[in-house]
Amino acid sequence: MSILELNNVSYSYDGRRRVLEDINWSFDEHKLYAVTGRSGAGKTTLLSLVAGLTNPTEGAVLFDGKDLSKLDRYRYRSHDVGVIFQSFNLLPHLTAVENVELGMRASGKRIGHRRDQAMELLDKVGLDESLATRRVLKLSGGEQQRVAIARALSFDPKVVLADEPTGNLDLATQNDIVSMLGDLADEGKCVIVVTHSPEVVECVDQVYRLKAEAVKAKKTRRRQSN
Ligand SMILES: Nc1ncnc2c1ncn2[C@@H]1O[C@H](COP(=O)(O)OP(=O)(O)O)[C@@H](O)[C@H]1O
Ligand SMILES: [Mg+2]
Numbered sequence: 001m002s003i004l005e006l007n008n009v010s011y012s013y014d015g016r017r018r019v020l021e022d023i024n025w026s027f028d029e030h031k032l033y034a035v036t037g038r039s040g041a042g043k044t045t046l047l048s049l050v051a052g053l054t055n056p057t058e059g060a061v062l063f064d065g066k067d068l069s070k071l072d073r074y075r076y077r078s079h080d081v082g083v084i085f086q087s088f089n090l091l092p093h094l095t096a097v098e099n100v101e102l103g104m105r106a107s108g109k110r111i112g113h114r115r116d117q118a119m120e121l122l123d124k125v126g127l128d129e130s131l132a133t134r135r136v137l138k139l140s141g142g143e144q145q146r147v148a149i150a151r152a153l154s155f156d157p158k159v160v161l162a163d164e165p166t167g168n169l170d171l172a173t174q175n176d177i178v179s180m181l182g183d184l185a186d187e188g189k190c191v192i193v194v195t196h197s198p199e200v201v202e203c204v205d206q207v208y209r210l211k212a213e214a215v216k217a218k219k220t221r222r223r224q225s226n
Helices: 043-050 073-080 096-107 114-124 141-152 171-186 198-203 213-225
Strands: 004-011 020-027 031-036 058-063 081-084 159-163 190-194 206-209
Touching: 004 043, 020 043, 031 043, 031 171, 031 198, 043 159, 043 190, 073 081, 073 096, 081 141, 096 114, 096 141, 114 141, 141 159, 141 171, 159 171, 171 190, 171 198
Parallel strands: 031 190, 031 206, 081 159, 159 190
Antiparallel strands: 004 020, 004 058
């Protein structure tokens, strides 16, 4: 059984136009996935369904075979799924290590020696002690991205989701981040990355593509009228 399954998932924000239409995808542990598609195709919407932030309009998202809409979604979000948001969602006036500790505390999972574990996680994503104890607002974009990854891992979730994690990074940092996500999959996690980057797509185990139906329909119409 897959750790995550999307069964006939459709989603609409306004009850009319469907952003997602009848998606049937599954995701396994020990694997790195890419979700691609042009801007507006519904990638972030799909991640928010998988993250348990909202329920599908039709169909179901199953975690470990259970319908997410019937599970305690707060527990799911604080125990089972770590999310790296496009905007990082870090607290800029706290240090890197404080941000990671906050993720641990919010989870409520029993975690001994939070500070030590947080430092260990930051070290794992390539931030030494001097960076780990610096306020986030004084870190570079790439360093903040690493903090966001460490925070997403703070409660040892089975599923890790990342929305455009390499968006504004140079190629070397991008490669670093992707290899880090690949390592997480090797360690047993199910890692799902939303990305535009062809380099990232090259590195994953499996790619799912979202088609922007609405955009396509418009183009066809214009061509016919010419
Ligand atoms: N909160 C919202 N309310 C209404 N429409 C939205 C909302 N968020 C996104 N959309 C629309 O849904 C579509 C998919 O958006 P999104 O999932 O953010 O796409 P992507 O991440 O692939 O760029 C877009 O047409 C966008 O305008
Ligand atoms: Mg998006």
